[in-house]
Amino acid sequence: MSQQLLKGPAAEEAIRNYFLSIGYFVVRGCKFKYNQFDVTDIDLFLYGKSSAFSRERLNVDIKNKKTPQALERIFWAKGLQQVLGLDGCLVATTDLRSDVREFGLEHKVKVLDGRFLARLTKSERSHLARINEEDFIAEIEKHSLGKLGGDWRGRYEASKSRMLDSLSFDGANAWLNDIDYYMSEINSQSNSSPAWRMIYISISHLLICIDFILREHVAAEHEQRKLLLDNGFRYGTAGKSFTVKVGKMASALVGSIVTQPGLSQTLERELADQASDVKADVLAEFFSKSQVFASLFDSGKLFEGYAYLEGVPLPSSLPAHAQSFLGVIADFFDRDRKKILI
Template sequence: MSQQLLKGSAAEETVRNYFLSIGYFVVRGCKFKYNQFDITDIDLFIYGKSSAFGRERLNVDIKNKKTPQAIERIFWAKGLQQVLGLDGCMVATTDLRPDVREFGLEHKVKVLDGRFLTRLNKSERSHLARINEEDLVSEIEKHSLGKLGGDWRGRYESSKSRILDSLNFDGANAWLNDIDYYMSEINNHSDSAPTWRMIYISVSHLLICIDFILREHVAAEHDQRKQLLDNGFRYGSAGKSFTLKVGKMASALVGSVVTQPGLSQTLERELADQASDVKADVLAEFFSKSQVFASLFDSAKLFEGYGYQADVPLPSSLPAHAQSYLGVVADFFDRDRKKILM
C-alpha cells in the first residue's frame, strides 16, 4: 500500500496474517485502558474456536528488534494475560536463544522465535491480499475529517479496546450502537467504502461478542437462548432484576424530594416502558437460531475480511447469510433494510 510500514508494524502485520491464515480471529493494536487511562497496547488479540464449547483468547506480544529483551517480554505478556483474564499468551521475538523458548514453556508462554519469524516472512501465509492497519486508520481519518466528523478513529479504537474486556451484553449493545451510527452515515459521503469498512468490522466484533456469550449455552433449548438474548439486549449485562431495582430506587428517591403526586410512579413506569420499547426480540429470535449461533465465529471472520479488502464489497454483493446480519441490525434500529442492502 501507499504507506511505508515501520519494522515493528510490518512484523505485527506478518504475524497477524499468519494467525488469520490458520483460522483465528485477530485484532491488531488494542489499547488496554483503565478508568479512561491508556495503560498499554496489545499487539495482537487472537480469538479461536476449538469446538462447539471451547473458545480461546490470547494476547500476543511482538518485538522485531536487534535487542528484543525476550525474557522481559515473556514476563510482560504473562502479566497482561493474567490481568485481562485471557486463556494464554504468546511472544514473537527475533531472539534465537533456546533458553528463551525453554523459559517460555516453563511458564506456559508460547514463544515464536527468530527462526520461526524468518520462515514466516517468506511464507505465503504472511502475505494476504488485504490492506494493513495503518492504511485503514489513515483512510477513515481522512474520510471523517478526524474529530470534526465524528471521530471515527476514536470509535474504532474504542471498539478494539472493548474486545479485550467487554465481551458481554454491555459490549454487544455498544457495538450495535456503533453499527447504527455508521449506517446513518452511508449517504453522507460521496465514497461509501470507508463507511462499509467500519460497518463490517463492527459487525465482526459484535459477532465475536455474541459467540463468546453463547459458548456456555450451546446445549440450552432454543427458548432458553432466546430469553437470555432478549434480556441481555434489553437490559444489558446487569440483567432485568437489577435494572428494575435501580428504577424503583430512582423513583423512590424522586418521591422523597419532590412533592408532586404520582411523579415517582410515572418515572418508574417510564423506565419500564423504555426497556419494553427496545426491539430486543428481533435480535433474540435471530441469534438464538441454531444455524446462526453455530456459525457466528466463521461469520465474524468473514466480515473482518470484508473490512480489510482492498476493494470493499457492497452489501448487495455479499452472500445471503451475510446480508441477513446487516438486515437484522437494520430491523432492530427501524432502518429500511432495502436501502441498507442495495
Template sequence: MKEPLLKGPAAEEALRNYFLSIGFYTARGCKFKFNNFDVTDIDLFLYGKSSSLNRERINVDIKNKRTPQALERIFWAKGLQQTLQFEGCIVATNDTRPDVREFGLQNKVSVLDGRFLSRLVKSNRSHLDRINEEELLDELDRASLGKLGGDWRGRYEKAKTRLVTSLNFDGANAWLNDIHYYFAEIAKGNHSPTAWRITYVSIAQLAICLDFILREHVTAEHDQRYRLLDEGFRYGAAGRSLATKVGKMASSLVSTVVSDPELGRTLEHEILRQAEELKADILAEYFSKAAVQSSLFDLAKFFDVNAYAREVPPASTLPSQALSIIGVLADFFEIDRKQILK
C-alpha cells in the same frame, strides 16, 4: 505508492496474517484500559474457536527490536493474560536464544523466536492481499475529517478495546450503537468503501461478542437462548434485576427532593418502559437460532476479510447469510433495508 511499514508494525502485520491463515480472528493494537487509565496496548488479540464449546482469547506481545528483552516480555505477557483471564498468551521476539523458549515453556507462554519470524517473513502466510491496520486508520481519519465528522477512528479504537474487556451484553449493545451510527450514515447516501469497511468491522466484532456469550449455551433449548438474548439486549450484562433496582433508586432520590410521589413512580416506570419497547425480540429471535449461533465465528471472519479487502464489496453483492444479518440489524434499527442494500 504506499509507504513501507516500520519494523515493528511490519512484524505485527506479518504475524496477524499468519494467525488469520490458520483460522483465528485477529485485531491489532487493542488498548487495555482500567477506569480512565490506559494500561497498555495489546499488539495482537487472537480469538479462536476450537470446538462448539471451547473458545480461546490470546494476547500476543510482539517485539522486533535490537534489544528485545524477551525474558521480561514473557513476564509481562503472562501477567497480562492472567489479569484479563485469557486462555493463553504468546511472545513473538527476534531473540534466538534457546533459554528464551525454555523459560516460556516453563511459564506456559508460547514463544515465537527469531528463527520462526525470519521464516515467516519469507512465507506466503505473512503476505495476504489486504490493507494493513495503518491504511485502515488513515482511511477512517480521512472519511470523517478526524474528530470533525464523527471521529470514525476514535469509535473504532474504542470498539477494539471492548474486544479485550467487554465480550458481554454491555459490549454487544455498544457495538449495536456503532452499527446503528454507520447504517444511518449509509442510509443518508454515504456508500463509500470506507463506510462499508467500518460497518463490516463492527458487524464482525459484534459476531465475536455474541459467539463468546453463547458459547456456554450451545446445548440450551431455543427458548432459553431467546430469553437470554432478549433480556441481554434490553438490559445489558446486569439484566432486568439491576434495571429495576436503578429505577427504584432513582424514584427514591426524586421523592427526597420533590413532594409529589407520583413523579418518582413515573420515572421508575419510564426506565423500564423504554427497555421493554426496544425491539430486542428481532435480534433475540434471529441469533437464538442454532444455525445462526453455530455460524457466528465464521461470519465474523467473513466480514473481517471483506472489511480489509483491497476492493470492498458493497453489501448487495454479499452471500445470503451475510445479507440476512445486515437485514435483521436494519429491521432492529427501523432503517429501510433498501437504503442499505443499494
C-alpha cells in the same frame, strides 16, 4: 496503495496474517484502558474456536528489534494475560537463544523465535490480499475529518479495546450503537467505502462477542437462548432484575424530593416503557437460531475480511447469510432494509 511499514508494524502485520491464515480471529493494536487511562497496547488479540464448547483468548507480544529483551517480554506478556483473564499468551521475538524458548515453556508462554519469524516473512501466510492496519486507520480518519466528523478513529480504537474486557451484553449493545451510527453515515458521504469498512468491522466484533456469550449455552433449548438474548439486549449485562431495582430506587428518590403526586410512579413506568420499546426480540429470535449461533465465529471472520479488502464490497454483493446479519440489525433500528442492502 499500502504505505511502506516500519520494521515493528510490518512484523505485526505478518504475524497477524499468519494467525488469520490458520483460523484465528485477530485484532491488531488493542489499547488496554483502566478507567480513563491508557495502560498499554496489546500487539495482537487472538480469539479461537476449537469446538462448539471451547473458546480461547490470547494476547501476543511482538518485538522485532536487534535487542528484543525476550525474557522481559515473557514476563510482560504473562502478566497481561493474567490481568486480562485471558487463556494464554505468546511472545514473538527475533531472539534465537534456545533458553528463551525453554523459559517460555516453563511458564506456559509460547515463544515464536527468530527462526520462525525468518521463515514467516518468506511464507505466503504472511502476505494476504488485504490492506494493513495503518492504511485502514488513515482511510477512516481522512473521510471522517478526524475528531471534527465523529472521531471514527476514536470509535474504532474503543471498539478494539472492548474485545479485551467487554465481551458481554454491554459490549454487544455498544457495538450495535456503533453500527447504527455508521449506517446513518452511509448516504452523507460521497464515498461510502469507509462507512462500510466500519460497519463490517463493527459487525465482526459484535458477532465474536455474541459467540463468546453463547459459548456456555450451546446445549440450551432454543427458547432458553432466546430469553437470555432478549434480556441481554434489552437490559444489558446486569439484567432485568437489576434494571427494575435501579428504577425503583430512582423513583423513590424522586418521590422523597419532589412532592408532586404520582411523579415517582410516572418515572418508574417511563423507565419500564423505554426498556419494553427496545426491539430486542428481533435480535433474540435471529441469534438464538441454531444455524445462526453455530456460524457466529466463521461469520465474524468473514466480516473482518470484508473490512480489510482493498475494494470494500457493497452489501448487495455479499452472500445471503452475510446480508441477513445486516438486515436484522437494520430491522432492530427501524432502518429500511432496501436502503441498507444496496
